[in-house]
Amino acid sequence: MKEIEREISQDRRTFIKKVLGGSIAGSLLLVIPAGAMDLSRIPEQIPGMRQEEGPFIQGKKFAFIVDITRCIGCGSCCVADKNEYKVPDGNYRTWVERYIIDDHDNVYVDSPNGGLDGYQEPRQDLPYPVRDTFFVPKLCNMCEHPSCVQVCPVGATFQTKDGFVLIDSKRCVGCGYCVQACPYSVRFINPETRTADKCTWCYHRVRKGLLPACVNVCPVQARKFGDLNDHESEVYKILHQPHVISVLKPDMGNKPSLHYVGLRREVV
């Protein structure tokens, strides 16, 4: 009998110890602040990226694909992009252009506020009936041979070994050579920092396993981002199967990593 009592009291002691320990640990969890964005609560969208520590991404080759046949011109991507980077008004890291073709084969292109407010109104100033309309989202082409990097006099814009063309805003002197050199006009001088700025394919998100902000919000999957070394990925399948695929201004020789599905004669 005594033995049993002893056992219970011993158990009680360990029980109380455990309860106390647990509650202290639990309350500490509430006090310790989590990071700016609690990434552990957001599932990884690009598997394996959160283990990458080094300066370059190992074993992955990212590509960006825009499917023009899917884009509905809602401007979700533009809104997400502005929110992500607090892009000053009047500047666009990504934008959506509207192409209108009338029945005399005249082409009209517009992009009011970069597509940030969406396209609510048809164009009123066209002399002939509209034959076709489509949207073309634009962003950094992440060229394999970037002309912007070549012209930078201070080494402020550079290409990482994993293929991202980035800007070092601490080093940039704002001379604007790169803005002139980019064949795709994706660069601008940020009026707040007075340095060059452009789309980075959301490098900071990708390194933390998230898709670029614009890809993440696209409701019709017109923007796709993925690893070309993964033969099961959607981007690999699109680029290795019969599709109408092209890049912008191929004759410039920049070899963009941004591909367009259904790109049309009027755009190239």
Next chain:
Amino acid sequence: MLLVIIIVAGVVVRGKVLPKSFGQYGHYRGDAIFDEMQRPIRNGTNASCLVCHPYIREMHLSGVHHTVSCEFCHGPVADHVKDGKVIAKLPKKQGKEIKRLCLRCHNQIIRARPKESIKMISMPQHLEEKHVRTDHICNQCHNVHAPLMWVKQARAMVGVEEDSK
């Protein structure tokens, strides 16, 4: 002799002026990669919103709007939660703003919506067809998270077969 002095002075000045990690990986400041990596993430994903909003989660994922981003309408999660705590309420669109938001995608008059992907309507013809007043706002009939939820419920209640449109 002078040439040697100039070269030595040049090398010394260059070493002083250039940042430490310059040239580590190429003709740029190596630490710039890490600077860019540390840029704060402001947009989350739908998963990051829905983890705390289970009721909305159920609605949003059940309907055809499950691919629509929460942050497109409500704003970035970084304005709402910081260090695991709610810092501010995100705005909810109201009235005419809702209609404007809906028509960003569903406006037939733009004539550029790939037909197979989403439903399109013309205003105010859609309201006239449904025999409601033309100043109605979309969310009076359509739940913005699951657009057909109320419509389906109403049909079930009165026992009307789903029409072809």
